[in-house]
Amino acid sequence: MRSFLPPRLLASPCAKILGWTLVAAVLFFPFFVLQAVDQNGVMSLAAFTYRPYLLAVFGVFLALCGVFFLPAPLRALGQSCPDFAVSDVQKKGLQVLLVVGLLILPLVSNRAELDLATVVLLSIALAWGMTIVVGYAGLLDLGYIAFYAVGAYAYALLSTGYGVSFWAALPLCALLPAVLAFLVGFPILRLRGDYFAIVTLGFAEIVRTLLINAQSITGGPNGVAEIPRPTLFGWGAADLDERMMMLYVLALAWAAVVYGLMRRLRVLPLGRAWEALREDEIAARSLGVNVHRMKLSAHVIGAMIAGICGAFFAAKQGFVSPESFTFLDTAFLLAMVVLGGMGSPWGVALAAILIVALPEVSRSFADYRMLFFGMVMVLVMIFRPGGFATARRPSVLYKPASGEQPS
Amino acid sequence: MSNVLTVTDLSMSFGGLVAVDHISFAVKLGSITAMIGPNGAGKTTVFNCVTRFYTPTSGQMVLTPETGSALDLHTLSPYKVAKKARVLRTFQNIRLFGQMSVLENVLIGQHSLLMRASSCSVAGLLNLRRYRTAEKDAMDLALSWLEIMGLTEDANRPAASLSYGAQRRLEIARCLAGRPRLLCLDEPAAGLNPKESLDLKNLLKTLCYQHGISIFLIEHDMSVVMDISDHILVLDYGRLLAQGTPQAVRTHPDVIRAYLGEDAA
Numbered sequence: 001m002r003s004f005l006p007p008r009l010l011a012s013p014c015a016k017i018l019g020w021t022l023v024a025a026v027l028f029f030p031f032f033v034l035q036a037v038d039q040n041g042v043m044s045l046a047a048f049t050y051r052p053y054l055l056a057v058f059g060v061f062l063a064l065c066g067v068f069f070l071p072a073p074l075r076a077l078g079q080s081c082p083d084f085a086v087s088d089v090q091k092k093g094l095q096v097l098l099v100v101g102l103l104i105l106p107l108v109s110n111r112a113e114l115d116l117a118t119v120v121l122l123s124i125a126l127a128w129g130m131t132i133v134v135g136y137a138g139l140l141d142l143g144y145i146a147f148y149a150v151g152a153y154a155y156a157l158l159s160t161g162y163g164v165s166f167w168a169a170l171p172l173c174a175l176l177p178a179v180l181a182f183l184v185g186f187p188i189l190r191l192r193g194d195y196f197a198i199v200t201l202g203f204a205e206i207v208r209t210l211l212i213n214a215q216s217i218t219g220g221p222n223g224v225a226e227i228p229r230p231t232l233f234g235w236g237a238a239d240l241d242e243r244m245m246m247l248y249v250l251a252l253a254w255a256a257v258v259y260g261l262m263r264r265l266r267v268l269p270l271g272r273a274w275e276a277l278r279e280d281e282i283a284a285r286s287l288g289v290n291v292h293r294m295k296l297s298a299h300v301i302g303a304m305i306a307g308i309c310g311a312f313f314a315a316k317q318g319f320v321s322p323e324s325f326t327f328l329d330t331a332f333l334l335a336m337v338v339l340g341g342m343g344s345p346w347g348v349a350l351a352a353i354l355i356v357a358l359p360e361v362s363r364s365f366a367d368y369r370m371l372f373f374g375m376v377m378v379l380v381m382i383f384r385p386g387g388f389a390t391a392r393r394p395s396v397l398y399k400p401a402s403g404e405q406p407s
Numbered sequence: 408m409s410n411v412l413t414v415t416d417l418s419m420s421f422g423g424l425v426a427v428d429h430i431s432f433a434v435k436l437g438s439i440t441a442m443i444g445p446n447g448a449g450k451t452t453v454f455n456c457v458t459r460f461y462t463p464t465s466g467q468m469v470l471t472p473e474t475g476s477a478l479d480l481h482t483l484s485p486y487k488v489a490k491k492a493r494v495l496r497t498f499q500n501i502r503l504f505g506q507m508s509v510l511e512n513v514l515i516g517q518h519s520l521l522m523r524a525s526s527c528s529v530a531g532l533l534n535l536r537r538y539r540t541a542e543k544d545a546m547d548l549a550l551s552w553l554e555i556m557g558l559t560e561d562a563n564r565p566a567a568s569l570s571y572g573a574q575r576r577l578e579i580a581r582c583l584a585g586r587p588r589l590l591c592l593d594e595p596a597a598g599l600n601p602k603e604s605l606d607l608k609n610l611l612k613t614l615c616y617q618h619g620i621s622i623f624l625i626e627h628d629m630s631v632v633m634d635i636s637d638h639i640l641v642l643d644y645g646r647l648l649a650q651g652t653p654q655a656v657r658t659h660p661d662v663i664r665a666y667l668g669e670d671a672a
């Protein structure tokens with residue numbers, strides 16, 4: 001194919017990122033720039049009010065899309081180590097940009113946007129927790145939302161019923177789902193594949209039904225209301241703005257903790273054993289991996305993360321009801337993990353943004369939300385069947401002492 | 408020479424089918440013992456019993472390490488056969504962790520050791536020096552085996568992307584990283600070309616005579632079996648037909664009858 005640009009420029013990662021960013025821009029253009037307006041019963045499209053900040057977020061989002069949609073051949077720079085064709089410096093730059101962006105966000109955004117950002121961060125943390133279970137250990141847990149529910153209700157009931165403060169309740173919100181995950185996981189983790197999935201699905205339904213029917217304790221379908229908001233050294237309760245800022249900071253900190261945890265676990269023997277038993281359980285066992293205990297640990301750690309996410313959710317909403325913990329929520333969560341590319345934190349984060357934030361931003365297109373969702377699913381299936389980030393990065397790299405290094 | 412593995416009166420039946428019928432044998436320390444026999448003779452079943460993938464119907468299997476007390480394999484759960492007794496095995500149809508890199512595969516071979524060093528991940532999460540040293544040692548050991556197997560160049564590649572012969576070698580390297588007392592190889596030469604199976608022969612000899620690893624293997628390739636084995640077991644219909652040195656087995660009338668038919672004997 002002939003081109004006006006020099007081939008070396010075209011082959012450079014920057015050009016590719018720009019190219020895909022452009023594609024992503026065209027794809028998501030209507031959601032950010034246009035809104036549906038009701039003019040005397042006739043729907044028409046009109047331009048959004050101009051918001052520079054929103055456009056900046058849009059730009060960053062598109063750039064990320066660009067990075068992840070990079071064609072696979074480009075990733076395999078060195079044959080021995082398939083990786084992003086982004087240099088370490090560029091990666092560092094992106095990371096710094098991201099952190100700065102996340103930190104100044106509460107200062108420049110309005111309440112709705114900050115609220116949305118908090119929801120997205122919590123969803124990302126929850127999806128990351130599920131990535132440990134589904135992506136790393138390969139356990140298709142369709143009842144993951146149940147642990148989220150238990151964490152949320154634990155905080156809701158402890159705070160409204162017994163006046164336990166947020167920080168005192170937090171360890172319990174992790175412990176309770178963990179104990180539950182242990183008790184449930186002990187027998188059912190011996191099941192394989194589909195059977196495990198079905199039993200966990202049933203478990204989530206049992207928890208939800210229990211929440212609806214144990215009216216005297218959980219408030220039944222009405223849920224629990226007036227859950228106190230968290231404060232830190234007296235800060236965070238003054239007014240609505242401060243409260244929202246507090247919740248955002250908490251969600252951000254928690255997401256960072258989960259990110260650090262999952263990145264670290266992956267390179268430890270534990271994380272490697274998870275991946276090994278996902279790949280081949282029999283071989284793992286023949287090498288001395290206690291398969292059952294490894295699965296149990298993934299299940300319990302995943303449940304703890306979900307439980308704390310649940311506590312944050314309850315604290316943010318100030319209200320919990322069984323409606324927030326349906327199978328559909330698990331399905332969306334699973335979609336984030338699978339779309340993101342099983343096991344890749346950034347891919348999963350991107351998918352979480354796509355699934356949580358886009359429908360919110362494009363509220364005026366709410367009727368077409370599922371349609372759009374389906375379209376994205378189909379596109380991903382066609383173009384990136386392994387999810388956004390498919391290139392698996394080894395947990396350890398062999399670096400020869402001398403000679404060329406695989407990069 | 409003392410025995411590293413002593414099997415007495417081992418039987419395994421699936422319902423009415425008797426796959427292994429009261430066989431007794433021993434694997435000597437620091438030697439290569441081969442098990443041969445026609446398809447369906449029960450060779451892999453014996454392997455699965457020894458590595459406790461199956462629970463034998465009856466019989467005793469005792470592992471006697473060079474130092475320390477004897478271990479009754481019967482009482483160990485499958486993963487403990489690898490962890491405590493350090494009886495490690497390969498599989499007839501290669502079972503690698505395909506998506507994981509070659510180096511990661513070999514590190515999984517040292518799982519129990521690293522897991523202990525990371526104190527079930529606590530020391531690992533805190534990145535204590537104790538764990539860092541253990542991790543470095545594990546890396547060095549893994550790399551030294553990869554070097555011997557000629558896989559150093561491919562250390563960062565996904566295991567599934569290796570050639571067939573290299574995959575077989577990786578599977579052996581993965582076991583070796585676990586410091587085996589007994590290395591069980593299920594048809595290591597299957598699917599190898601003549602040059603690769605020659606290399607395999609030399610490799611197994613090196614492992615046995617230089618590294619002192621006792622090897623117990625199942626093999627159909629007679630050139631491999633006859634050349635390297637110290638002791639050969641012949642199985643047919645689940646029964647031990649004959650055993651002895653390659654020379655003795657080669658001329659044993661029952662063996663000739665089983666392989667070549669009634670007239671040949």
